[in-house]
Amino acid sequence: MSEKKVSRGYFTSTLTCRCPRCRDGKLFQHPVSISFKKNMMMNKTCTICGQPSEIEVGFYYGTSYVSYGITVGLSLLSLAVWALTIGLSTEDNRFFIWMGVNAVLLIVLQPWLMRLSRSFWISWFVKYDPDWKEHQPIDVSERMNADQANNW
Numbered sequence: 001m002s003e004k005k006v007s008r009g010y011f012t013s014t015l016t017c018r019c020p021r022c023r024d025g026k027l028f029q030h031p032v033s034i035s036f037k038k039n040m041m042m043n044k045t046c047t048i049c050g051q052p053s054e055i056e057v058g059f060y061y062g063t064s065y066v067s068y069g070i071t072v073g074l075s076l077l078s079l080a081v082w083a084l085t086i087g088l089s090t091e092d093n094r095f096f097i098w099m100g101v102n103a104v105l106l107i108v109l110q111p112w113l114m115r116l117s118r119s120f121w122i123s124w125f126v127k128y129d130p131d132w133k134e135h136q137p138i139d140v141s142e143r144m145n146a147d148q149a150n151n152w
Contacts, residue, residue: 020123022049022132039111051137067117
């Protein structure tokens with residue numbers, strides 16, 4: 001009787017920045033870091049299934065919209081938590097204090113948010129393949145221009 005490995009779910013694999021095709025390989029070379037260069041270094045291909053992480057030149061430009069949506073969602077969530085626990089009032093500065101706390105929170109979370117937005121972005125274009133061992137990743141070499149790689 002062969003034992004089949006249980007795969008991570010979509011959100012688990014995306015939140016942990018795993019390859020969307022096999023949901024096992026890591027997208028990034030290093031753990032989350034405040035060093036921008038180290039934080040954003042992605043593996044060229046998945047170390048498990050060989051899926052390229054750069055599908056075409058400029059592929060990750062759209063992640064700014066994803067990051068914006070995530071930060072707006074986090075801000076609304078923190079505002080709701082603030083309103084329910086501390087409260088909001090026009091009589092004092094609680095709203096402005098929340099704005100400061102929220103800004104610091106978003107700055108501290110920025111390295112993780114940048115990675116998360118890339119993880120979501122690639123997961124929308126590369127679909128999960130439970131039988132990835134039998135299928136080769138899609139060849140994207142014709143969409144790449146080595147002279148323009150990392151030119152952002």
